[in-house]
């Protein structure tokens with residue numbers, strides 16, 4: 355299917371490039387290896403190294419113009435940039451691209467035909483093209499014949515911006531232009547920017563039609579009961595949604611319409627550092643499968659992936675089409691969620707392993723978006739650092755957090771979904787003292803909640819955050835359930851809980867004006 359032509363990009367002013375249109379897996383392996391981007395592992399995957407091992411959220415800008423001036427929330431990671439800066443950088447990039455080799459994939463973002471966006475992904479790197487083929491929704495042959503893109507992404511990692519001249523922050527840039535329906539990116543080889551860039555686009559567009567865009571994974575049980583798992587990077591969306599007893603809908607980005615949920619993607623992007631083949635057999639198998647892209651995974655002398663080697667980055671990744679997951683949901687769509695889980699990796703070790711949230715607490719926690727960043731997933735993060743990230747995905751949410759929170763609250767109310775807060779982080783002490791929750795325990799807690807196993811159980815209220823904690827859960831020792839009991843030193847626990855409760859309150863001050871007073875009233879009490 356690979357063809358060399360000058361036409362597909364002439365609208366961008368790119369006429370003199372060698373363009374490969376929709377190359378398949380075999381061709382992309384050959385191109386990537388020829389270009390020196392990577393090698394084929396003895397176990398099958400295309401294995402590459404990248405200059406940056408994680409995303410660069412501070413280098414993502416949104417063009418401020420009539421379309422975005424009043425609709426984008428210019429707080430947090432949403433940094434404005436002028437249309438002129440965009441146009442000048444684009445012109446420099448297209449000049450730079452002349453005579454080069456480019457790869458084009460025509461794909462969809464969104465499994466729901468009513469809400470999907472057709473994207474032309476133009477990349478300099480062959481391996482990005484394979485990543486995109488794995489991660490986006492692949493059109494059928496019929497859909498390809500009539501394909502017309504809504505959006506274009508132009509990603510040229512070897513093109514680095516000059517901050518002085520180009521008006522950006524560093525050599526790395528990701529610029530989103532809603533009026534021109536384009537993303538341009540340069541100065542980073544990390545493939546995740548391709549998917550998270552388009553995620554930001556959908557997060558802006560979908561609320562206009564009443565669809566809730568979400569940074570969450572999703573799966574569905576035999577009875578059609580859908581569960582969503584929200585959480586920042588490293589909190590367990592991918593790990594916990596890969597449950598052999600439930601169909602996987604998707605591991606990272608979904609929309610919630612009047613009919614139910616749909617995956618934005620056609621593949622998964624799993625962290626594979628220290629992956630345990632017994633605990634996570636499905637993800638492990640993808641590191642042994644032809645067609646997978648392994649990013650920054652080190653191969654041993656035999657060419658076999660060494661998943662314990664974090665020397666390039668802790669954020670080692672496997673990107674694979676969802677068909678590699680035996681129990682995936684064909685079509686990527688399902689009904690309304692019955693259970694919504696907020697995942698947080700609390701490095702203070704004070705949030706309970708599982709608790710039940712009231713509607714007000716749900717909005718409070720959603721806008722707060724507390725977790726600890728895990729080393730490697732973003733540039734410069736070398737140890738878990740506490741962070742508040744609105745909607746559990748601040749770098750990807752262009753609108754005001756209150757707008758997303760209201761939309762989610764309405765949908766939760768209408769569907770009657772139950773909402774849970776699950777700490778997949780530390781217990782029995784802070785990071786460095788306590789230990790991380792075992793995946794087996796987290797899974798047991800989730801299974802109990804999702805199967806209705808906590809319906810008849812007694813709950814007690816934890817004082818600092820007002821969270822309702824079950825007093826017993828089958829398969830989990832009782833002392834694990836209550837953080838106070840998990841700590842050896844009760845005073846150290848109280849001091850740490852006090853500190854975290856204060857951090858929550860300080861962080862929330864900037865949102866108080868925009869939310870219902872009942873939501874603010876559900877804030878933690880540091881002096882409990």
Ligand SMILES: Nc1ncnc2c1ncn2[C@@H]1O[C@H](COP(=O)(O)OP(=O)(O)O)[C@@H](O)[C@H]1O
Nearest residue numbers: 587588589590591592593625778791792793796
């Ligand atoms: N209790 C736990 N629950 C979920 N993940 C855990 C837990 N303990 C350790 N982990 C590890 O944390 C990481 C979670 O990452 P991942 O599932 O990729 O998160 P996300 O998809 O939200 O970015 C994995 O490396 C996983 O093995």
Ligand SMILES: C=C(OP(=O)(O)O)C(=O)O
Nearest residue numbers: 409546586587588623731
């Ligand atoms: C793709 C990413 O998402 P996550 O870590 O949430 O899987 C990322 O952080 O680059």
Ligand SMILES: [Mn+2]
Nearest residue numbers: 591592606623
């Ligand atoms: Mn993930």
